[in-house]
Amino acid sequence: MNDALLMKLGWNIMTNPDDLWNNTLEIFFDPDNALIPADAKINRATTESGSWDTTLLELLLPQQVVSKIRACPPPEAELGHDVLTWSGDETGRFTTKSAYDLLSKEKA
Helix, strand or coil: CHHHHHHHHHHHHHHCCCCHHHHHHHHHCCHHHCCCCHHHCHHHCECCCCCECHHHHHHHCCHHHHHHHHCCCCCCHHHCCCCCCCCCCCCCCCCHHHHHHHHHHHHC
């Protein structure tokens, strides 16, 4: 259950960055000590030609994460912004119940 609640917190941070609780967390935790450095934002992780900046990614992230990123096509501006959806629920919205159900299936 703790994992599901942590997933819910992460979902809220990503989908509601201006929420009061998220702003409180940002003030409480020093952004310089974040798990993923600010320089790792996707819009800064591509080269001018639009390909992944693997040199930057390898400096900031573990190799297994870089490998997963490289397996994905880089963002394309003409396609617009990404939309965050949750595949654990048919509505695409994150719920603690759907995360708990998903985690329970993985442990079984």
